[in-house]
Structure formats: structure tokens, C-alpha cells
Amino acid sequence: MTNKEVVTGAARxxxxxxxxxxxxxxxxxxxxxxxxxxxxxxxxxxDVAGRVTGCGNPDWRRTHEPARQHAAVVARLLEAGARAIGKTITDELAFSLNGQNFHYGTPRNSAVPERIPGGSSAGSAAAVAGHACDFALGTDTGGSVRIPAALNGIFGIRPSHDAVDETGCMTLAESNDTVGWFARDAEMLRRVGEVLLPVDIGGSTTFGEVYLPRDAWALARDAVAAALQPARDRAVAAIGPAIGITLATEAGGLATWRQTFGFLQMREIWAQHGAWVEETRPHFGPEIAERFALSKETAAEPMGEAAQFRETITRRLDDMLSTGGVLIIPTAADIAPLKSLSAADSAAFRASTLCLTCIAGLARLPQVTLPVGRVDGAPIGLSLIARKGRDRALLELAARLAPLICR
Structure with a gap:
């Protein structure tokens, strides 16, 4: 890689x-x-040694010192021969799915520039989709790699929780945070996994059955579900028999799963950042300020049975996928909203999206999203979810399926 090529990447x-x-x-x-x-x-x-990790907020940057060393994943990627071209914009403290930073702007969605890129890893998704680099690091707590990957028409992975070393990365909600990455093709996504992921643990080495959750597919807008179906059918044909199921049998369905995820996430966010927010009184964008205020209120509520409910879901999905099963779901319920979306539309998009992303989030499962088509000119993504600890096998499956379903 020449200096000219590196400069070109940063300029891009x-x-x-x-x-x-x-x-x-x-x-x-x-x-x-x-x-x-x-x-x-x-x-x-x-973290990048000698530089302040800004986390998308000027007051965070102002109140933190430069990092003493690279984050563990940055160091490992450099050791494996990759070259870093710079840092990308994130939503403030990674607490959004839109990709619209109140202070620093909205990275471009190259596929549909009039629409949002999705967040919080918006800049990294934009960098890959816009050909500034071969791959990019992101984080995924509630969908912050999966959603921008789908909305920008690229590949992305949320690994199993704790699979990738998070040392030197800002914590948002510890039991949900993961380090993920983007690429324009499944093979590059897999190559990065060779460097960052541990050897798979447990379970079958092959996938032989597909679970199609009716309640997850019902969340997708009709046009999105119809556009995803041919890719889904080709994936089923390549893997094995399809089994129709209902994931959330509880009252309220996947909306109850989403509420549980949000409740636990917000408690952890306030435990992690509440003291800094109270002391610093940072200037947040309106939606982020509202979420931190809600996190404070949520942290004051009794825990109840939320943690036990999460463990029930985890055991249920682990048992379902233990013998070589894979879940296939829409990555997002709809295409990327317009940048001019109202606060109400933003809330609706977030709610429907989290009903899908909370499935892997609650059970701490790996999920890969593949770009498989378009609706109204905007990209849509299809997701594969495997048992916890089967990340490498899932990336191999994505690489095998990509030529068949990514059209």
C-alpha cells in the first residue's frame, strides 16, 4: 500500500x-x-495510542486523556498486515441506530444518499460502502453493525458476546456489547474473523436445518419480506430443511423481548456512564439526551424478573441451535428512512428494528447480515444467526451462501 493510496483512503x-x-x-x-x-x-x-477516543461527543473528548496504547483489536489487525486509514464517526456514545450525529453530521449512505446510513457505526459502514477501505471496525450492542450494514448494502457481523477482545473500546452496556466489522464481500468478512475470532466451541461443525421464525418475518414490511424471500429460499435449499417456528411465545411477543432488552441495556448504560453524565452535564443531541434521561429513570426501577427472562430465552435458543441449526430473519424491518424522518418515524423505526436485533442480543448469539436485494432502490439485508461460539462456522456459511443469494 503506497502513501498515495493511504491519502486517497483518508480523503475518501x-x-x-x-x-x-x-x-x-x-x-x-x-x-x-x-x-x-x-x-x-x-x-x-x-483507542489509538496518543489520541483521544472521542466517542462521538465533544464533551467526552474534552474530559478524557489520549489513549496510552491501541485497542486490542486494532493492534491485532495491524499485526496481521492491515493498514489503518483513520477513525470514523459514531453516534454519541454509540447510543443510536440512526447514524445522525448532532455535532459531527451524518455519514453518506452511498447506496441511497437521501437516506440515513444507520448507526451507531455509521462512519465505518459508510467507509466500506463508499470504497474508502476494505473493511472497518464497528461495535454492536443493539444492532450498531447489523443495521448500518443492511442499510448500506454491505456485509456485517455481530459476533458472539465476549468472542472478540474488547480491551480499549468504550463500554456502553457490558452484557450486550460486541466488537464487529463490515466488508463488501463475505470472504473479506471471513478473513478478518480469522484474525479476531477464537476457535469455535461446541456444537456440530456443519449447519443442517433452518429455522424460520414467523413472528420475526411478520415484522418486515410486505415489500421487504417479498424481496427477501428468493434469497431466503435459496439459502434453505443450500442448508437443509426449513422449520417454521414462533420464537416469542410470551404475551406481547417479540415486543416483550425488545422491552426486556431495552430495560437491561439502559440499566447497564446508566451504571457505566451515569456518574460522568451527572458530573459533566454533556451537551447531547435531543434524542441522545432523552435516552440518557430514560436510562437514569430505568436504573431506579427494581430489576424484577428481567434477568431471569433473558436466561430463559438464552437457553431456549441455545437448545434450538445446538445440533446445527441456523435462524434466518430479515436484518431490518424496512429500508433506510429518509434523513428528514420525524421524531415519531425515528422512534417507530428503532422499535421495529430492535424487535429483530434483540433476538441475537438477548441470547448473546453471532449474527451475520448479507446484502441480498433492494426495495425502492434501497438495500435490504438477510441475517443468519447461529449458536453462541460458532462464529467462524457462521462466517464460512455466509461465504458459501453469498454467491447463491447476493444478487
Missing amino acids: LIELGALAPEGDFALAPTGKGVLDGTTFAIKDLF
Whole structure:
């Protein structure tokens, strides 16, 4: 990789509106490996030695010191031969799915520029979709890799919880946070996994049956479900028999799962950041300010049975997928909303999206989203979910299916 090519990558981040404050730098590889000759961008939640990790908020940047060393994943990628081209914009403290940063702007969705890129890993998704780099680091707590990947028409992975080393990455909600990444093709997604993921644990080494949850598919807008169906059918044909199920048999269905996820997440967010918010009184964008206020209120409520409910769901899905099963669901219920979306539309998009993303989130499962088509010119994604700890096998499956279903 020449200096000219690195400069071009950083310049492209600027063109895409994806460059984080003070993110214009390059990091040379420190070793050689499976990522030789590749370039990547870094979400501004990961530490880079000598630089302040800004986390999408000016007051966070003002009140934190420069990092002493690279985040663990950044160091590993450099050791494997990749070159970093800079840092990318994130939603404030990663607490949004829109990708619209009140302070720093909205990275471009190259597929549909009039629509949002999705967040919170908006800049990283924009960087990959806009060909600024080969892959990019993101984080996924409630869908912050999966959703922007789907909305930008690229590949993305949320690994099993705790599968990837999170040292040197800002914590949002500890029991839900994961380190994920984006790529324009499934093979690159898999190559990054070779570097960052541990060896798979437990379960069958092959996938032989597909679970199609009716309640998850019912969330998708009719046009989205219809456009996804041919890819879903080809995936089923390649893997094994399809089994129709209802995931959420509880009263309220997947909306109850989403509410449980949100309740636990907000309690953890306030436990992690409440003291800083109270002391600093940071200037947040309106939606982020409302979410932190709600997190404070939620943290004051009794825990109740939410944690036990989560463990019940975890056991249920683990048992279902233990013998080589894979869940196939829409990644998002609809296409990317317009940038001009109202507060009500934003809330509706977030609610329907979280009903889908909370499935893997609650059970701490790995999920890969593949770009498989378009509706009204906007990309849509199809997701594969496997048993916890089967991340490498899931990436291999995605690479096998991509030529068949990504049209």
C-alpha cells in the first residue's frame, strides 16, 4: 500500500462525511499475515495510542486523556498486515441506530444518499460502502453493525458476546456489547474473523436445518419480506430443511423481548456512564439526551424478573441451535428512512428494528447480515444467526451462501 493510496483512503472518508474529529491519520502494519495489503477504518470508540477516543461527543473528548496504547483489536489487525486509514464517526456514545450525529453530521449512505446510513457505526459502514477501505471496525450492542450494514448494502457481523477482545473500546452496556466489522464481500468478512475470532466451541461443525421464525418475518414490511424471500429460499435449499417456528411465545411477543432488552441495556448504560453524565452535564443531541434521561429513570426501577427472562430465552435458543441449526430473519424491518424522518418515524423505526436485533442480543448469539436485494432502490439485508461460539462456522456459511443469494 503506497502513501498515495493511504491519502486517497483518508480523503475518501472526508468526502463521505465519515471522518471523525482528529481521525485523519494512518497506521502502518506492524506484521504480516492474512490481511496483508488490506486497509481498514476504526470506529471512534476504539483507542489509538496518543489520541483521544472521542466517542462521538465533544464533551467526552474534552474530559478524557489520549489513549496510552491501541485497542486490542486494532493492534491485532495491524499485526496481521492491515493498514489503518483513520477513525470514523459514531453516534454519541454509540447510543443510536440512526447514524445522525448532532455535532459531527451524518455519514453518506452511498447506496441511497437521501437516506440515513444507520448507526451507531455509521462512519465505518459508510467507509466500506463508499470504497474508502476494505473493511472497518464497528461495535454492536443493539444492532450498531447489523443495521448500518443492511442499510448500506454491505456485509456485517455481530459476533458472539465476549468472542472478540474488547480491551480499549468504550463500554456502553457490558452484557450486550460486541466488537464487529463490515466488508463488501463475505470472504473479506471471513478473513478478518480469522484474525479476531477464537476457535469455535461446541456444537456440530456443519449447519443442517433452518429455522424460520414467523413472528420475526411478520415484522418486515410486505415489500421487504417479498424481496427477501428468493434469497431466503435459496439459502434453505443450500442448508437443509426449513422449520417454521414462533420464537416469542410470551404475551406481547417479540415486543416483550425488545422491552426486556431495552430495560437491561439502559440499566447497564446508566451504571457505566451515569456518574460522568451527572458530573459533566454533556451537551447531547435531543434524542441522545432523552435516552440518557430514560436510562437514569430505568436504573431506579427494581430489576424484577428481567434477568431471569433473558436466561430463559438464552437457553431456549441455545437448545434450538445446538445440533446445527441456523435462524434466518430479515436484518431490518424496512429500508433506510429518509434523513428528514420525524421524531415519531425515528422512534417507530428503532422499535421495529430492535424487535429483530434483540433476538441475537438477548441470547448473546453471532449474527451475520448479507446484502441480498433492494426495495425502492434501497438495500435490504438477510441475517443468519447461529449458536453462541460458532462464529467462524457462521462466517464460512455466509461465504458459501453469498454467491447463491447476493444478487
